[in-house]
Amino acid sequence: MEARMNYRKANPQAFQAMLQLEKYVHETGLDKKLIELIKIRASQINGCAFCLDMHTKDARKLGETEQRIYLLSAWRESAVYTEAERAGLALTEAVTVITNGGVSDEVYKQVREHFDENQYVSLIMAINTINCWNRLAISTGMSAPAIL
Incomplete structure (x- = not known):
């Protein structure tokens, strides 16, 4: 996939706002490994x-x-x-797919x-931040680097 644009250059203020959210997170x-698990799981759901x-x-x-990373989609x-x-x-799954009933009392x-x-x-802020990054990346056509 070819990137549609460089959103960082197209709107530096939006990029700076996202960096501030990331800094806050x-x-x-919160445990740094948990934050990464949240980021990976939300990114799996969002593709x-x-x-x-x-x-x-x-x-x-x-x-x-590696085992915990590989098993994350089946946690x-x-x-x-x-x-x-x-x-x-x-909570990550409930917030990421909020239209599937929101955050149940059980999850809360x-x-x-x-x-x-x-x-x-x-x-919630960590989950919202990665969901926003996902949406920026997907909407602007960012993709993982190809390894040949």
């Missing part, structure tokens, strides 16, 4: 190859294992994720067992 105190390429590499740099059937991670992933309760109100909002 990384200053929340964003560019973001999947980037965030699987970022996760590996943080020490994430419910895998025992390699903590209960807190599972709650974050459930599951998340709140592991995260306080402040962290809950921080998780």
Whole structure:
């Protein structure tokens, strides 16, 4: 796929706004590996190859294992994720596909067992930020670099 445009150059202010959201997410105190799992899972759901390429590499740099990255699309059937991670992933799916009923009371309760109100909002912001990056990348035709 050929990029339609370079959105960073076309609208630098929009790019700067996104960078500010990203900066906020990384200053929340949420576990860095959990943030990357959220980014990967949302990108899988949205079909964003560019973001999947980037965030699987970022996760590996943080020490994430290949097994946990490979199993992420089937996290419910895998025992390699903590209960807190599972709650974050459930919230990621609910927020990413918000039209499928929103965030159920069950998911909310599951998340709140592991995260306080402040962290809950921080998780939502992390999920919203990667969803926005996905939409920017897909809409402007960004793709993962080809490896030949």
